[in-house]
Each structure stands twice: as structure tokens, then as C-alpha cells.
Amino acid sequence: IKKLLLPGKQSGPYPPGPKGLPFIGNALDFPTENNAQEYAKWEKKYGSSILHASAFGTHVILLNKREAADELFERRAQKYSDRPHFPLANLIGLSYNMAFMGYGDKWRLCRKITQQIFRQGAMENFNWVITRKVHQALGGLLSSPDDFAYHNKMLAISIPMAAMYGYDVKSAEDPCIVAADKSLTLGLQLIAPGGSLINIIPILRFIPPWFPGASSRKAAEHVKKLTRDMQQIPLDFVKSQMARPSKRKSVSRTKRLYKMFRVAVPSFVSEFFEKKHTIGASEEEEAAVLSIAPTVYAAIGTFIYLMAVNPDIQKKAQAEIDSVVGTKRLPNFEDRPLMPYIEAIYREILRWRPPGQVGIPHCSAEDDFYDGYFIPKGATVIGNVWAMTHDESIYPEPNAFKPERFFNLDGTLNDDDRILAYGFGRRVCVGKHFASAIIWLTVVSILATFKIEKARDETGKEIGISDEYVDFGFLTHKTPFKCSILPRSTTSQHLVEQACASE
Numbered sequence: 001i002k003k004l005l006l007p008g009k010q011s012g013p014y015p016p017g018p019k020g021l022p023f024i025g026n027a028l029d030f031p032t033e034n035n036a037q038e039y040a041k042w043e044k045k046y047g048s049s050i051l052h053a054s055a056f057g058t059h060v061i062l063l064n065k066r067e068a069a070d071e072l073f074e075r076r077a078q079k080y081s082d083r084p085h086f087p088l089a090n091l092i093g094l095s096y097n098m099a100f101m102g103y104g105d106k107w108r109l110c111r112k113i114t115q116q117i118f119r120q121g122a123m124e125n126f127n128w129v130i131t132r133k134v135h136q137a138l139g140g141l142l143s144s145p146d147d148f149a150y151h152n153k154m155l156a157i158s159i160p161m162a163a164m165y166g167y168d169v170k171s172a173e174d175p176c177i178v179a180a181d182k183s184l185t186l187g188l189q190l191i192a193p194g195g196s197l198i199n200i201i202p203i204l205r206f207i208p209p210w211f212p213g214a215s216s217r218k219a220a221e222h223v224k225k226l227t228r229d230m231q232q233i234p235l236d237f238v239k240s241q242m243a244r245p246s247k248r249k250s251v252s253r254t255k256r257l258y259k260m261f262r263v264a265v266p267s268f269v270s271e272f273f274e275k276k277h278t279i280g281a282s283e284e285e286e287a288a289v290l291s292i293a294p295t296v297y298a299a300i301g302t303f304i305y306l307m308a309v310n311p312d313i314q315k316k317a318q319a320e321i322d323s324v325v326g327t328k329r330l331p332n333f334e335d336r337p338l339m340p341y342i343e344a345i346y347r348e349i350l351r352w353r354p355p356g357q358v359g360i361p362h363c364s365a366e367d368d369f370y371d372g373y374f375i376p377k378g379a380t381v382i383g384n385v386w387a388m389t390h391d392e393s394i395y396p397e398p399n400a401f402k403p404e405r406f407f408n409l410d411g412t413l414n415d416d417d418r419i420l421a422y423g424f425g426r427r428v429c430v431g432k433h434f435a436s437a438i439i440w441l442t443v444v445s446i447l448a449t450f451k452i453e454k455a456r457d458e459t460g461k462e463i464g465i466s467d468e469y470v471d472f473g474f475l476t477h478k479t480p481f482k483c484s485i486l487p488r489s490t491t492s493q494h495l496v497e498q499a500c501a502s503e
């Protein structure tokens with residue numbers, strides 16, 4: 001209300017954008033689905049790639065071009081690394097997550113710890129657990145290929161559970177998985193700008209959940225409980241394991257966990273607990289990064305869809321794998337530098353359909369100018385990743401899935417390896433190396449062993465797959481579809497069976 005009655009001194013024009021109504025501004029103009037594509041249309045409509053809209057006194061700046069995102073989020077990072085207030089994050093118990101924290105000491109501490117754990121050089125710690133879970137997913141595809149979405153979900157949730165907590169999920173019925181799945185799906189939906197009226201009119205958060213019509217508040221209460229379970233079950237597990245006295249003094253607690261459970265240790269949380277004693281992290285920061293699962297799930301869902309509709313690309317990729325790996329073993333991380341075409345597929349998946357099309361919003365910490373336009377302090381600043389990765393001047397025929405675009409004329413990979421889907425500046429995804437390893441190994445392992453095709457009906461006719469996606473809060477997922485996933489040969493079937501038996 002203060003912002004509306006006493007607007008700050010404005011010293012220049014806002015970027016172009018839709019004309020707002022009194023008081024509510026553009027509250028009715030913000031798209032509730034396909035927002036990245038709608039914001040790209042705004043660019044054409046208002047003749048500018050930097051745009052402005054507002055709702056109830058909150059200014060929103062949209063950046064559709066990479067130069068603007070690089071200038072503001074990277075070069076002016078001091079001013080653009082904060083997050084807007086997410087009124088629902090608190091209500092659903094997600095405020096512990098560093099992705100939603102303001103740019104302050106608490107975030108700095110979390111960032112320091114997580115960056116250390118997930119830095120590129122530390123990926124070896126996780127290779128073992130990623131490999132194990134990817135092999136289990138291959139086994140799942142072998143026994144029930146029609147349930148590929150289920151196996152994908154298990155993979156996406158069980159890797160962080162094992163890596164972070166040393167918690168070994170065996171089935172999707174595990175109470176922790178049920179809670180994680182529901183909490184993240186519902187939570188991310190609610191927290192996004194179009195997810196609830198509370199995000200636009202924060203005062204509504206004070207309405208009690210039992211009040212007639214307070215559906216978001218009710219949903220938030222439900223999600224909060226699920227979030228608590230999702231965190232608490234594995235946290236209790238780690239704490240109980242760490243509290244056990246060691247019989248042999250020379251074996252550290254994390255090594256002891258490793259010996260006992262043969263899961264990915266040092267797990268993120270057990271290492272976090274260890275660090276807590278030396279640098280003093282607080283209780284709330286103990287579980288920071290579980291919201292990653294849906295991003296990985298979205299990327300792998302896109303991969304399966306793209307392989308079903310692009311058989312020639314699939315064949316080319318399999319030819320590369322066969323020439324490097326042969327057919328007597330499964331691929332491993334050491335093969336990665338030897339397979340440029342698979343690398344190009346990885347880049348193209350995240351270019352073609354970034355899991356979070358408009359990333360996570362940043363917030364401006366002070367008044368600023370860019371390109372002659374005024375950006376007020378406290379503005380929500382959104383990098384439209386989808387628009388940037390579909391910029392025709394950089395990626396001709398942007399809607400086509402073409403891994404070849406990442407090659408130089410001499411057949412070597414080009415240097416366009418900055419994955420915009422991971423965001424920008426100081427808030428860039430802290431788990432990008434981890435995510436890259438998971439997605440790469442999943443892609444290469446599935447391609448090495450299975451053939452993905454469109455499903456056929458009883459007359460043998462191919463069943464078409466729609467190209468529709470559905471938005472889940474900040475994320476976008478491929479809508480459910482049918483396809484056929486069969487072993488490439490009896491040799492590849494045996495390889496998968498052996499890998500699963502040895503896990």
C-alpha cells in the first residue's frame with residue numbers, strides 16, 4: 001500500500017510493456033501458462049526485448065535477450081542477486097530452500113557449503129551413486145517399459161535422496177518419496193507467480209485455511225506437512241546413523257555410513273552436519289536442495305520424447321556410442337569426452353526445452369538504468385531463458401531439435417557450452433555439474449541399450465505424440481505420452497540384467 005501511495009522518485013522511463021489499470025496494474029495481463037512464449041510475443045508486440053509490467057505496486061522487468069541478462073545478472077551481480085519475496089514459500093515450508101532465500105549472510109553460507117560439495121572437481125564423489133541409480137532405472141525400463149515416466153521419477157528423486165542423505169529409496173511407495181513427489185509438484189505450482197492469488201496480493205496469506213474460499217491456504221497447509229515429512233524422514237535417518245558410536249576410532253562418521261550402507265557417502269547432509277560443527281550452519285539450513293528432482297525429471301522426459309520423434313538422431317547417437325563403448329559394456333563417465341554427439345544432444349535438450357523456462361526470478365537491490373530504461377529498486381527481474389535459447393539470430397530454426405548446431409564446420413564441438421537453463425550470475429544453479437552428470441549418464445545409458453520408438457496400435461499403425469507441454473509452477477513438463485522402449489539386442493538386454501544384478 002505504501003508503494004502505491006508513495007511511489008519512489010522515478011528518473012527515467014520504464015521499459016515498454018502492456019498498459020496497466022489503476023491500482024491492480026497488469027495483474028490481469030500476466031500469463032498463467034506458457035509464460036515464456038507469451039513474454040516472447042510481448043517482445044514483438046511492444047517492440048523491445050526488455051519489458052516492464054507491474055501488479056499492485058510490484059514492478060516486473062522481463063529480459064528476453066541474453067546480452068541484457070549477462071549485463072544485469074553477471075556484470076552487475078551486486079545489484080541483481082537478490083530474490084523477490086515469495087509469500088507462499090514460508091506457508092508451504094519451502095523457505096529453508098536456498099533457491100528462495102534473499103541475498104544475505106544465510107544464503108552466502110548455504111551457497112558456500114553447497115558450492116563446495118557440488119563443484120565440478122567433487123563430482124567423483126557422486127559418480128558411484130548416479131551410476132547405480134541409472135542402472136536401476138535401466139532395469140526398470142527392461143521389466144516395465146510402459147512405466148518409463150515412473151522410472152524417470154524414481155531416478156530423479158532417488159539420486160538426490162542417496163547423494164544428500166545416504167537414504168536408499170527402493171520403491172516409489174517409500175513414504176519419503178510419496179511426500180517428496182507431492183510436496184514438490186504441489187509446492188512448485190503454488191509458489192509460482194500465477195499459482196495463487198497470494199503471490200499477487202500477499203496480504204491474503206493471513207486468511208486462515210478454514211476460511212471459505214481460502215483454497216491456496218488449505219493447499220499450502222497440506223504441502224507444508226508433506227514438505228516436513230519429505231525432509232524429516234531422511235534427516236532422522238542421517239542423524240540416527242551419525243549418532244551411532246564408532247567401534248573403530250580411525251573410521252570417520254561419513255566413512256562409517258559408507259561402509260554400513262554402501263550408498264553415496266559422503267552424503268550431502270552428513271557432510272553438511274560435519275561442516276556445521278566447524279563453520280556453524282544453523283538448523284534451518286540442513287536441507288537445502290531437494291527441489292532439484294523435478295528439473296531432472298523434466299529434462300529426461302523431454303529426452304525420451306525427442307528420441308521417439310527423431311529416429312535419425314537416435315541412430316546417429318547410437319552409432320557414436322557403439323564406436324566408443326562397443327557392445328560389451330555399459331558407458332561410464334570416462335567415455336564422456338570421447339562422445340561429442342551425445343554432448344551435443346545434452347546441450348540441445350536443455351536449449352530446446354529448458355526445464356524452467358523463465359528460471360527463478362531475481363530482484364534488484366537498488367535503482368538502476370539499462371539501455372536508457374529505469375529499473376526500480378525491488379523490481380522482480382526475470383530472465384526468459386526460453387526466449388534466449390530460441391533467439392533465431394543465434395539458433396536458426398530454433399524450434400527444430402538439431403544437435404548438429406553445436407558443431408563447427410570441421411566436425412568438432414563448438415564452444416557454446418554455456419547452458420542458459422542453469423540460470424545466471426551469482427545465483428546460477430549450484431547443482432549444474434551434478435545435474436549434467438545425471439542427465440548425461442541417463443541419456444547415454446538408455447541410448448546404448450534401448451531403442452525408443454513411437455508406440456503402435458493393434459493394427460501396427462504408429463501412435464502420434466502431441467508436442468504439448470504443461471507448466472508446473474516454475475517448471476515445464478512434457479504431457480504424458482506412449483512410446484515403445486525395447487532392448488536394442490539380446491546383448492544389451494544381458495548387459496542391463498548384469499548391471500542390475502551387481503547393484
Ligand code: HEM
Binds near residue numbers: 299356360429
Ligand atoms: C536439469 C536440471 C536443473 C536445472 C535446469 C536447474 C536450473 C536452475 C535454475 C534456473 C536456477 C536459478 C538460477 C538463477 O537464479 O538465475 C537454479 C538454482 C539452484 N539449483 Fe538448479 N537446476 C537443475 C538441477 C539442480 C540440481 C541437480 C541441484 C542439486 C544440487 C540444483 C540445485 C540448485 C540450487 C541449490 C539453486 C539455488 C541457487 C541460489 O539461489 O543461489 N539444481 N537451478
